[in-house]
Amino acid sequence: MDCVECQENLSAHIENELPESIQEQVSRHLHACRRCDAEYQSLTTADQLVSDHFMIEASPVLWTRIEAEIRASATDRVAATIPAKPTPYGRRLSEIFGRFSWRAWAGAAASLGLALGLTFFVQQQRENHRLDQAIQSYIMERDKVEQNHLQADQGQDLANTDEYAENPFVIEDRHKMENPFKL
Amino acid sequence: MSTANDKNFEAEASVAPKVDTLGLVRKAKAGDLDALQQLYVKYVNRVLSFVYRMVGSKSEAEDIVQDTFVSAYQKMSELKEDAKFQSWLFTIARNNVYQTYRTRGVAMVSLDHPAKADERPVAERVAAKSKTPEAAYLSDELDHVIQSALSLLNDKQREVFVLSALKKLSYEQVAEIVGRSVGAVKMDIHRARLVVRERIKNYLRRE
Numbered sequence: 001m002d003c004v005e006c007q008e009n010l011s012a013h014i015e016n017e018l019p020e021s022i023q024e025q026v027s028r029h030l031h032a033c034r035r036c037d038a039e040y041q042s043l044t045t046a047d048q049l050v051s052d053h054f055m056i057e058a059s060p061v062l063w064t065r066i067e068a069e070i071r072a073s074a075t076d077r078v079a080a081t082i083p084a085k086p087t088p089y090g091r092r093l094s095e096i097f098g099r100f101s102w103r104a105w106a107g108a109a110a111s112l113g114l115a116l117g118l119t120f121f122v123q124q125q126r127e128n129h130r131l132d133q134a135i136q137s138y139i140m141e142r143d144k145v146e147q148n149h150l151q152a153d154q155g156q157d158l159a160n161t162d163e164y165a166e167n168p169f170v171i172e173d174r175h176k177m178e179n180p181f182k183l
Numbered sequence: 184m185s186t187a188n189d190k191n192f193e194a195e196a197s198v199a200p201k202v203d204t205l206g207l208v209r210k211a212k213a214g215d216l217d218a219l220q221q222l223y224v225k226y227v228n229r230v231l232s233f234v235y236r237m238v239g240s241k242s243e244a245e246d247i248v249q250d251t252f253v254s255a256y257q258k259m260s261e262l263k264e265d266a267k268f269q270s271w272l273f274t275i276a277r278n279n280v281y282q283t284y285r286t287r288g289v290a291m292v293s294l295d296h297p298a299k300a301d302e303r304p305v306a307e308r309v310a311a312k313s314k315t316p317e318a319a320y321l322s323d324e325l326d327h328v329i330q331s332a333l334s335l336l337n338d339k340q341r342e343v344f345v346l347s348a349l350k351k352l353s354y355e356q357v358a359e360i361v362g363r364s365v366g367a368v369k370m371d372i373h374r375a376r377l378v379v380r381e382r383i384k385n386y387l388r389r390e
Contacts, residue, residue: 011373011376011377011380012373015373015376017373042384042387042388043380043384045383045387046379046380046383046384046387047376047380049325049329049383049387050329050348050379050383051348053322053325053326053329054232054236054329054345054348054349055228055229055232055349056228056231056232056235056241057228057231058227058228058231058245058248059245062227062231062245062248062249063220063223063227065249066223066249066252066253067216067220069249069253070216070219070253070256070257073253073257
């Protein structure tokens with residue numbers, strides 16, 4: 001293995017990612033070549049420096065801050081679940097509603113709904129009846145007017161027939177006329 | 184800068200197997216805040232590191248992590264598989280990161296005005312970490328180099344590289360968090376590593 005090949009494989013050699021045979025060849029070359037070995041040492045030193053200086057420590061107060069935020073958010077959540085204090089008006093309503101069970105309130109609501117429905121239905125029926133009567137009287141009135149018009153038209157037609165019964169081209173005393181061409 | 188040192192990783196690694204994560208998730212689901220706190224202790228540095236490397240500002244990252252854990256607690260009932268709590272937590276964090284991108288219009292803070300991981304004065308940070316001023320300076324500078332290397336990556340490469348650089352996240356878990364295939368994730372992680380290695384290698388040569 002020459003220096004170029006060795007340096008190409010150096011990073012992979014450090015990470016132990018090369019096949020075993022090439023890994024050994026690189027190792028042998030590093031033992032024999034001072035220049036490549038120096039390169040190898042600088043790379044491993046760089047890795048070691050990164051490793052040693054990579055981690056940092058948290059401030060001692062960081063956990064206190066985290067704990068305080070968790071406790072504050074937990075308090076907020078509990079506060080959000082507590083119902084708001086009722087106003088005097090709200091309290092009065094609560095008392096009224098609290099006197100009867102939900103079944104009683106449900107029955108009352110159903111009865112009210114039924115009564116309102118019936119009232120609406122009767123009103124609709126009355127309105128429909130009134131409309132039927134109005135339409136009926138309108139139709140009767142209209143038929144009567146049409147009948148009168150028809151009768152009037154028929155009388156006029158008869159009168160016209162009488163008027164044109166006489167043939168205007170008929171000369172009654174035709175035979176009495178003298179022949180104008182007779183000499 | 185407040186980087187976690189090896190001692191912290193070892194401590195976390197030694198404690199982690201003893202913690203019954205599934206039990207804690209079940210308790211947190213039932214509203215147990217103490218269980219959530221234990222889960223927080225286990226995962227917060229990894230989630231915070233991921234978010235910080237994505238947004239580039241620690242104060243903003245802590246706000247996002249706060250929202251992440253609050254959301255996780257409130258939506259625990261939506262977690263179908265308790266064993267996938269870690270991936271689910273990172274998914275919430277990732278969604279919050281992208282929400283932040285949308286709000287501010289750009290992915291990362293400008294390199295011209297890089298955000299510091301820790302906005303406290305240097306002297307205070309040094310005292311807090313019992314570091315020498317030189318160590319604090321070097322740490323800050325390295326952090327800036329890492330952050331500038333990450334800014335060279337596109338959003339997809341950056342998120343998979345950052346997730347893979349966090350301990351205990353497999354390629355499969357990274358793919359699950361970002362909703363992509365394992366092959367595509369491996370490819371992007373490899374490309375991202377090349378860019379980041381090159382950047383840091385150049386920095387080391389200058390030194």
